[in-house]
Amino acid sequence: MNRIDQTFQQLRRQKKKAFIAFISAGDPDLKTTYDLVLALEKAGADIIELGVPFSDPMADGPTIQASSMRALHKGASLKKILDLVKRLRLKTQISLCLMTYYNIIFHHGEKKFVQDAKACGVDGVIVPDLPAQEAKTLRKAAQIANLATIFFVAPTTSNKRIKPIAQASKGFIYYISLTGVTGARQSLPSTITADLKRIKKVTDKPVCVGFGVSTSLQVKAINRVADGVIVGSAIVRKIEENSSRNCLIENVAKYVKSLVTLCHCEGTK
Amino acid sequence: MKTQLPDKGGHFGPFGGCYAPETLMGLLLDLEKEFHKIRRDQKFRREFEFYLKEYAGRPTNLYLAKRLSAYLKTLKVYLKREDLLHTGAHKINNTLGQILVARRMGKTRIIAETGAGQHGVATATAAALFGLKCVIYMGSKDVRRQSLNVFRMKLLGAEVIPVESGSRTLKDAMNEAVRDWVTNVRDTFYIIGSVAGFHPYPVMVRTFQSVIGQEARRQFLSKEGRLPNYLVACVGGGSNAMGLFHAFYKDQSVKMIGVEAAGHGLHTHAHAATLMKGQVGVLHGSKSMLLQDKDGQVQMAHSVAAGLDYPGVGPEHAYYQKIGRAQYVAIDDKQAIAGLKLLARTEGIIPALETAHAIAYLEKLARRVRGKASVIVCLSGRGDKDMGQISQLI
Numbered sequence: 001m002n003r004i005d006q007t008f009q010q011l012r013r014q015k016k017k018a019f020i021a022f023i024s025a026g027d028p029d030l031k032t033t034y035d036l037v038l039a040l041e042k043a044g045a046d047i048i049e050l051g052v053p054f055s056d057p058m059a060d061g062p063t064i065q066a067s068s069m070r071a072l073h074k075g076a077s078l079k080k081i082l083d084l085v086k087r088l089r090l091k092t093q094i095s096l097c098l099m100t101y102y103n104i105i106f107h108h109g110e111k112k113f114v115q116d117a118k119a120c121g122v123d124g125v126i127v128p129d130l131p132a133q134e135a136k137t138l139r140k141a142a143q144i145a146n147l148a149t150i151f152f153v154a155p156t157t158s159n160k161r162i163k164p165i166a167q168a169s170k171g172f173i174y175y176i177s178l179t180g181v182t183g184a185r186q187s188l189p190s191t192i193t194a195d196l197k198r199i200k201k202v203t204d205k206p207v208c209v210g211f212g213v214s215t216s217l218q219v220k221a222i223n224r225v226a227d228g229v230i231v232g233s234a235i236v237r238k239i240e241e242n243s244s245r246n247c248l249i250e251n252v253a254k255y256v257k258s259l260v261t262l263c264h265c266e267g268t269k
Numbered sequence: 270m271k272t273q274l275p276d277k278g279g280h281f282g283p284f285g286g287c288y289a290p291e292t293l294m295g296l297l298l299d300l301e302k303e304f305h306k307i308r309r310d311q312k313f314r315r316e317f318e319f320y321l322k323e324y325a326g327r328p329t330n331l332y333l334a335k336r337l338s339a340y341l342k343t344l345k346v347y348l349k350r351e352d353l354l355h356t357g358a359h360k361i362n363n364t365l366g367q368i369l370v371a372r373r374m375g376k377t378r379i380i381a382e383t384g385a386g387q388h389g390v391a392t393a394t395a396a397a398l399f400g401l402k403c404v405i406y407m408g409s410k411d412v413r414r415q416s417l418n419v420f421r422m423k424l425l426g427a428e429v430i431p432v433e434s435g436s437r438t439l440k441d442a443m444n445e446a447v448r449d450w451v452t453n454v455r456d457t458f459y460i461i462g463s464v465a466g467f468h469p470y471p472v473m474v475r476t477f478q479s480v481i482g483q484e485a486r487r488q489f490l491s492k493e494g495r496l497p498n499y500l501v502a503c504v505g506g507g508s509n510a511m512g513l514f515h516a517f518y519k520d521q522s523v524k525m526i527g528v529e530a531a532g533h534g535l536h537t538h539a540h541a542a543t544l545m546k547g548q549v550g551v552l553h554g555s556k557s558m559l560l561q562d563k564d565g566q567v568q569m570a571h572s573v574a575a576g577l578d579y580p581g582v583g584p585e586h587a588y589y590q591k592i593g594r595a596q597y598v599a600i601d602d603k604q605a606i607a608g609l610k611l612l613a614r615t616e617g618i619i620p621a622l623e624t625a626h627a628i629a630y631l632e633k634l635a636r637r638v639r640g641k642a643s644v645i646v647c648l649s650g651r652g653d654k655d656m657g658q659i660s661q662l663i
Contacts, residue, residue, distance in 0.1 A: 055566040056440065056552060058447045059290045065434060077564045102288055103551045107565025129288045129551070133278065152291035156454060161294065179292050180452040 003095040003123040004148050004171035007046050008206045008227065018172075018228025019044065019219075019263040020208055021235055021256055022099065024051040024067040026076025028243045030084050036239070039253040041094045044260035049126065049230070050085070052078050052100035059128040061183030063233040067240065078104055078113075082120045089121035097124035097150065097171075105130075105138065114141040124148030124171045132168040139168060150174050153199055153207075155191055166203035172227065173199060173207045184214035184234045188221075196225040216262045223263055231259060274588070279468020279555070282591060284584035287468040288551050292451045301469040303374055308476065313369065320365045321480065324398065325355045327362075329481075331488035331645070336615040341635040347497070348648040349485045349513065352620065358650030359481060359509045360391035364460055366477030368395040371458035378457040379403045382446040384411055384439035384505070385576030385623060386418025387650055388462030393427035395460075403427040406446040408438040411575045418654050436569040439505075439579045443553050463506025464583035467554030471583050478512030485645050486516045493643065499634065500525045502647035503626040504597065505541065505577035507586045509649035514595060524596070527586060528630045530572030531599035541570035543582040544590050544597040550581075557584040573602035573662070574622035576650075598633070600626040606662060608632075609652060621650035622659070 011018055021040050025033045037048055053068035053076050060068065078100070085096055098117060105113045105127065117125065125147060130138070132151050142149045148171030153162055156179060166173055175195065177188050192209060199207050209222045210230030222229045238255050242248040279285045279301075289297055307313040321327040330353065334346045351359035364381075371379060379396045380403075383389030389405040396403035405422055409431040412419050422429050435441035443466075450459045461470045464478070482500075489497050500517060502510035504527035517523045532540035540546065543558045550559030552567055560568040560580035570580040589595035600608070605622060608629025613619045620628055627646050634644065652659070 055435065056444050058444045058553070059451065061448070069434075072566065079564075103559070103561070103567070104565045106551055106556075107548075107561065128290050129554075131287065131289060131291060131294055134286050134288055154290075154292040154294075156292050156295040158295055165291075176292060179454050181448045 002146055002148050002171060003093065004047060007095045008172065011046060016264045017223040017226065018046045018206070018208060019260045020047040020049060020228055020230040021045040022049040022051060022230060022232030023239065024053060024064060024071050024236055025081045025084065026053060026071030026074050027067040027236070027239065028070060029074050030076060030080060032248065034084055034088060035249050036252060037088055038092060039249045040256055041092055043253040043257040044264065045256060046228070047095040047097060049097045049099045049232070050081060052081050052098055052104055054101040054104055057101060059181055061181040061233060063184070063237050064182050067236045078108055082116055085122055086120040095123045096121065097126055098122055099126040102127050102130040110137045111141045114138070114145045114147050118145040118147050122147065124150050126150045126174060128152065132165050135168065152176055155179055155189065155195055159198060162199055163202045166199065166205060169205060173203065173205055174230070175199065175207050175209045175226065176211045177209050178212050180211065182211055182233050184237065185212035188212050188218055192222065193225050216259060219259050219263050229263055275468065275472050279472065281585045281588035284557050284587040285468060285471060285555050288554050288556070289467045290451055292454060293467065296454050297467055297469070299374065303370060304469050304473050307370060307373070317366055317369055321362065325361045325365060326353060327480065328484045329353050331485055331492065334616050337612065340615055341631055343635045343638050343641055344631060345641065345643045346631060347489060347643070347645045349481060349645055350648050351481060351509065352618070352624070352648050352651035356387070356391045356394050357653060358387040358391065358621065359478060359512060360388045360462060361394065362480055362512070363462065363474050363477040363508060364388070364391040364395040367458070367460045367473070368399055368401070371460070372399060374458065376456060376458035377401060378453065379460055380406070380446050380449050380457055381460045381462060382406045382439065382442040383462065384442070384578055385574065385621070386411065386415040386422065386654060387576060387621070389427070389429070390418050390421050390425070392460050393422040393425035396427065397425045404449065405429045406432055406442040406449070408432050408436070408442045410437040411439065414658050415575055415654060417657060438570070438575065440567065440581070447553070463508045464511045464585055465506045465553060465555060465581060471555060471585055474508055475511050475515055475585065478508050479515040481509065481512035481647060482514060482516030485513060489645060496520050496523050497645045498524060498642040499644040501528065501627050501630060501634065501644055503528045503577060503623050503649060504544070504582060504586060505530070505579050505623060506581070507583040509647045511583060511585055513645065513647040514589070518594065525589070525594065526630065526634070527595055527597045528626045529597055529599045530574060530577035530626055531601035532571040534601055535599055538568065539571035540599065541572040541577050541579060542599040543580060544586060545599055552581045555584045557587040558582055573605060574626065576621070576623040577626065598630060600629045604629040606659070609659070618648070619652035620648055621652050622655045624649045
């Protein structure tokens with residue numbers, strides 16, 4: 001069984017909702033990413049998404065764009081990030097996903113990517129510019145290797161598309177809370193609840209909500225209807241703000257812990 | 270060979286497809302449906318043809334360049350005068366077509382990316398014509414080198430947003446336009462300027478631009494009583510080239526040559542010769558050739574011509590190259606400027622810097638042919654926009 005599936009099983013038993021943290025691997029550097037993953041696990045994150053930077057992140061807002069560029073300037077690459085995961089696996093069994101754009105995977109070779117990712121201890125992969133219908137090769141290879149392929153449902157996704165997306169998704173389904181790019185927002189659309197119901201009608205796979213989430217109120221509201229929440233830009237911004245400080249890890253972990261506490265207790269209601 | 274490409278998923282052999290964020294997929298599927306409808310719709314065709322003729326100034330002339338031909342000795346050169354169209358380039362063919370589609374789909378806001386500014390001007394023009402709100406994304410480097418076109422777009426009522434990310438050129442303008450589109454997908458129509466991007470854009474833009482080749486083929490046949498030996502056009506994303514080539518696809522005797530930008534030279538990293546030097550990759554929604562590094566990061570392109578300064582290329586060109594239907598060559602910055610001067614002095618026509626690449630290649634082609642050969646060059650745009658830049662270069 002895939003670690004992600006185990007994570008959700010366990011959370012369900014404990015009547016808890018998942019907290020998924022996204023960070024850009026290699027920002028400010030890979031050593032810090034290593035420490036951050038361990039610190040975020042300690043802070044209670046259930047799944048960690050590692051962003052593999054791409055030169056043209058067209059689904060990302062300014063915060064993650066900037067962090068991707070910093071990571072690239074520092075020399076982060078898929079190979080180095082896979083190596084980082086391999087080293088992390090000596091220390092932690094937390095569920096780890098890679099999030100990257102399709103060209104990075106395609107260029108590496110889809111089958112080789114799946115093999116290498118699995119061998120290094122990656123549990124799932126999220127590709128924002130790869131819809132399920134273009135993902136046949138990747139899905140086939142991933143299924144054999146038991147690497148989870150996580151696909152998106154958006155507010156603009158028709159009911160007809162939800163079913164095949166849900167079928168192609170392993171681990172969980174990523175619901176995009178809003179029409180837009182990644183990045184913290186003050187308020188989120190009210191359509192989330194109705195859309196979650198649309199998805200839940202056709203699948204019993206876990207559905208997690210991301211894009212725009214940054215406040216404890218939003219985490220609370222989302223977890224009333226979803227199986228988990230994904231926070232990215234808000235954490236990346238915290239990392240950016242603290243990048244020249246010695247207490248970077250501590251400050252980021254503190255912030256994540258405050259959100260996790262709320263996320264986990266919300267699920268018990 | 271019947272041209273049944275792309276397939277239902279937008280694939281041209283191993284290229285093309287639809288690599289889009291899920292938020293856009295619903296709209297792209299709707300757009301595909303609408304596009305298939307209008308292809309068979311006589312009313313749409315009449316409306317499109319009306320604007321091409323009465324507003325844009327079609328058909329454009331196929332002009333025999335006598336003095337240029339005499340200079341080249343072995344070539345009889347015909348120029349397909351897209352530079353004479355309203356707004357000064359072929360881009361208007363496509364923006365008129367797409368804006369009619371946008372209106373049918375009930376979209377009220379138009380966005381576009383632009384490199385040289387020609388597509389931006391053509392989009393702003395079409396938006397003004399139909400009273401639609403228009404936002405143009407343009408790399409800040411291009412805003413500087415094509416300031417005249419920025420002024421034109423603003424005069425036409427468009428908002429021009431300079432893009433500061435990445436290489437600050439066409440590729441980054443396209444990233445930013447996609448980000449806008451993902452955000453405003455419900456009321457916004459994205460008019461992509463080249464035969465690139467998510468399916469159905471490559472086939473839709475080809476359809477609207479293929480009027481170039483259909484006219485040129487008819488005109489050449491009536492003037493010469495046979496088909497030309499060569500077609501030559503510059504290739505950035507590749508819309509004017511595909512517009513010319515497509516009508517000749519089945520005419521096996523007609524050789525097609527796409528001219529890419531060699532920038533500072535193919536031996537340097539500062540060029541935009543995607544088909545010659547790139548590898549297969551995925552950028553901006555389709556699989557095609559792509560300039561990229563060993564990790565799959567997209568490399569910055571370079572060309573003196575902002576409209577060719579793009580590290581990708583339309584998927585159908587990648588397909589034409591793969592099956593050997595077209596040949597792709599490259600002309601560097603200096604040669605392009607020499608080509609511009611050549612056409613100016615022999616024919617009294619100042620081409621755009623992009624188009625000058627195609628003109629410059631004629632000298633190489635002239636040396637290559639045995640005996641005599643006829644050629645149609647797509648004179649995709651006029652050079653007015655480049656005067657500021659060229660006055661500094663010469």
